[in-house]
Amino acid sequence: xxxxxxxxxxxxxxxxxxxxxxxxxxxxxxxxxxxxxxxxxxxxxxxxxxxxxxxxxxxxxxxxxxxxxxxxxxxxxxxxxxxxxxxxxxxxxxxxxxxxxxxxxxxxxxxxxxxxxxxxxxxxxxxxxxxxxxxxxxxxxxxxxxxxxxxxxxxxxxxxxxxxxxxxxx
Numbered sequence: 001x002x003x004x005x006x007x008x009x010x011x012x013x014x015x016x017x018x019x020x021x022x023x024x025x026x027x028x029x030x031x032x033x034x035x036x037x038x039x040x041x042x043x044x045x046x047x048x049x050x051x052x053x054x055x056x057x058x059x060x061x062x063x064x065x066x067x068x069x070x071x072x073x074x075x076x077x078x079x080x081x082x083x084x085x086x087x088x089x090x091x092x093x094x095x096x097x098x099x100x101x102x103x104x105x106x107x108x109x110x111x112x113x114x115x116x117x118x119x120x121x122x123x124x125x126x127x128x129x130x131x132x133x134x135x136x137x138x139x140x141x142x143x144x145x146x147x148x149x150x151x152x153x154x155x156x157x158x159x160x161x162x163x164x165x166x167x168x169x170x
Contacts, residue, residue, distance in 0.1 A: 061106035090167035
């Protein structure tokens, strides 16, 4: 298993559809297996924001990240007041030079083998080398929460959305 930066969009779309067909990802947002057009546009313009786990069968998991700030989720998409307050507390004030690990998924048959921990090591190093100050990640899955806690990420909680909010200063 290896982590790769970027991948062909057609291959990623097919993998994404298979997640829905296999009922592997039915999260809180009504996942349909169709890649959102705004994400597709981002990935066409910036394919390096997509990270994939590869095994002999193709894509085994993925993560998408993007630049962000404590005030905006993405450019022009303001955060609500609870989110801003938590991020400012976790990240140490108003910050601009941060990234958000937006989407993280590993197919069920590959879980429990240490790939998540290896991914976080890879991702933290990648973002550090790119010169960012902090990483933000919203999680609700117990394994992701445990990995962030074990790696020393600061934690907050968005009560309205029931999300754990993590920040790692680099």
